Amino acid sequence: MLREKLKPPSEIYFEKAAALSESDAELLNQSVLGRFTRRQEDKARNLTEILALQLEFEDKQLVEWRSRLSEMRQLSKTIGDLQPA
DSSP states (O other), X not given: OXXXXXXXXXXXXXXXXXHSOHHXXXXXXXXXXXXXXXXXXXXXSOHHHHHHHHHHHHHHHHHHHHHHHHHHHHHHHHHHHHSOO
């Protein structure tokens, strides 16, 4: 299976990554290990770009998680409303 080519991070995430403290950047970099360093194309990226991609990835996952949580809460409320008191 071919991996799709990664788009460069948006400017907002690039700025967020550049503003990270050294300790925050190191922690984030540890969660990235292996994800963006496997292909030759990815090895050409600098640390700030890699961190920006990770921040963007994590934000997208958080939005998806919140959406699923909202759906589960709504379903739970609907089920609760259907049960006799």
